[in-house]
Amino acid sequence: MPADSTNLVPSDVTMDWITRLIGIDTTSRDSNLPLIELVAEELRAHGVEPVFVPNSDGTKANLLATIPAADGSTTGGIVLSGHTDVVPVDGQPWSSEPFRPEVRDGRLYGRGTCDMKSFVGAIVAKLPQFTGASLSEPVHLAFSYDEEIGCVGAPSLVDEMVRRELRPRACVVGEPTSMRVIRGHKSITLLRVAFHGVAAHSSLTPQGVNAIEYAAQLVRFVRAFAERQRVEGPFDEYYEVPFTTATVNQIAGGIAVNTVPAECSLSFEFRAVGGVDVDETIELFRAEVRRIEALMREENPEARIEVSVGAKAPGLDTSLDAEVMELASRWGGEVSPGKVTYGTEAGLFHQAGIPTVVCGPGDIAQAHSPDEFVELEQIARCEAFLDSLIDQLRS
Numbered sequence: 001m002p003a004d005s006t007n008l009v010p011s012d013v014t015m016d017w018i019t020r021l022i023g024i025d026t027t028s029r030d031s032n033l034p035l036i037e038l039v040a041e042e043l044r045a046h047g048v049e050p051v052f053v054p055n056s057d058g059t060k061a062n063l064l065a066t067i068p069a070a071d072g073s074t075t076g077g078i079v080l081s082g083h084t085d086v087v088p089v090d091g092q093p094w095s096s097e098p099f100r101p102e103v104r105d106g107r108l109y110g111r112g113t114c115d116m117k118s119f120v121g122a123i124v125a126k127l128p129q130f131t132g133a134s135l136s137e138p139v140h141l142a143f144s145y146d147e148e149i150g151c152v153g154a155p156s157l158v159d160e161m162v163r164r165e166l167r168p169r170a171c172v173v174g175e176p177t178s179m180r181v182i183r184g185h186k187s188i189t190l191l192r193v194a195f196h197g198v199a200a201h202s203s204l205t206p207q208g209v210n211a212i213e214y215a216a217q218l219v220r221f222v223r224a225f226a227e228r229q230r231v232e233g234p235f236d237e238y239y240e241v242p243f244t245t246a247t248v249n250q251i252a253g254g255i256a257v258n259t260v261p262a263e264c265s266l267s268f269e270f271r272a273v274g275g276v277d278v279d280e281t282i283e284l285f286r287a288e289v290r291r292i293e294a295l296m297r298e299e300n301p302e303a304r305i306e307v308s309v310g311a312k313a314p315g316l317d318t319s320l321d322a323e324v325m326e327l328a329s330r331w332g333g334e335v336s337p338g339k340v341t342y343g344t345e346a347g348l349f350h351q352a353g354i355p356t357v358v359c360g361p362g363d364i365a366q367a368h369s370p371d372e373f374v375e376l377e378q379i380a381r382c383e384a385f386l387d388s389l390i391d392q393l394r395s
Helices: 012-022 033-045 113-125 127-132 154-163 202-207 211-232 278-299 323-330 346-351 376-393
Strands: 051-054 061-067 078-083 102-104 107-109 139-144 170-173 187-196 245-253 263-272 304-313 356-358 373-375
Touching: 012 033, 012 113, 012 376, 033 061, 033 113, 033 139, 051 154, 061 154, 078 113, 078 346, 078 376, 107 113, 107 376, 113 127, 113 373, 113 376, 127 376, 139 154, 154 346, 170 323, 170 346, 187 211, 187 278, 211 245, 211 263, 211 278, 263 278, 278 304, 323 356, 346 356, 373 376
Parallel strands: 078 139, 078 170, 170 356
Antiparallel strands: 051 061, 061 139, 102 107, 107 373, 187 263, 187 304, 245 263
């Protein structure tokens, strides 16, 4: 049976750890190393040596730590994963200091309370219980950087787990789900396209190549693609929006009203259901870019277009009857057949062959918002989830 969750007040130890983590500003543009080093220090205090998986310039790092089973084994077991970065607070009207968490009316307010330092803090607070239990199988902690800017850090973290041949049998990614067990989300792909035309005075338009006008052709193409997906599918009824979406969300170009614009850039994303081949879809957009580029070069051979993939995070599609679903339910999560509209790092674990679900405290509606908060009851339920996991892994 799940651990008793009738006492819906989180422990002082858990609240202290969550408060400490929120107090470290880990906005994605900044380093997360102060937080990672704090967690590493706590792990070492309990006899666990963490592994850092840094970014290319060493300014950020993932953290991987394995609490071995009673027999010393480190293969198999359960992964608990969360990201350490948060989104900016710039320009948001907060009622309290974002990085000084504050309890009001049964809620903990602060940047990252919901997304997702309450989950990470609850895990760190339970380290004495994890390391003190005689575990029947290992528990792996996987904390990443730069999830908020496109799941940038987690790929190397998952690769490290594969390299070490840890082969976990289940993974829980603690994004805010109100402690529901979520089994699926769409993939996310972001493309950036830069149109390089030729400038000219607007009275001499034949001498220029209008980058904005050609960019508009791609905008129309993206919209047409989105409309086909909406009408023709494929469809997945478990999503609120049951088809693949695509939308141009940023565009910039031009320097003056009387100048043919030489430059225009745009960014668009598509979020695909499981029946869509992501690489094939990327190639579809690249082919359209090549067509447009050829037209630009007919006007002037110096014109060109550059395409880059800004982010590419795989989707999650765990079966309803998968063992990880039953495990998460046994630990106290509320199983839901539905899938969610937002993306997570869970798809990366799933892609690596690790059965994965998303389950964590808080409501995604509060993530990224001013006065972000998590209900204290949600933190208590997360504690109960971890307690139940520990109890059921005792030898």
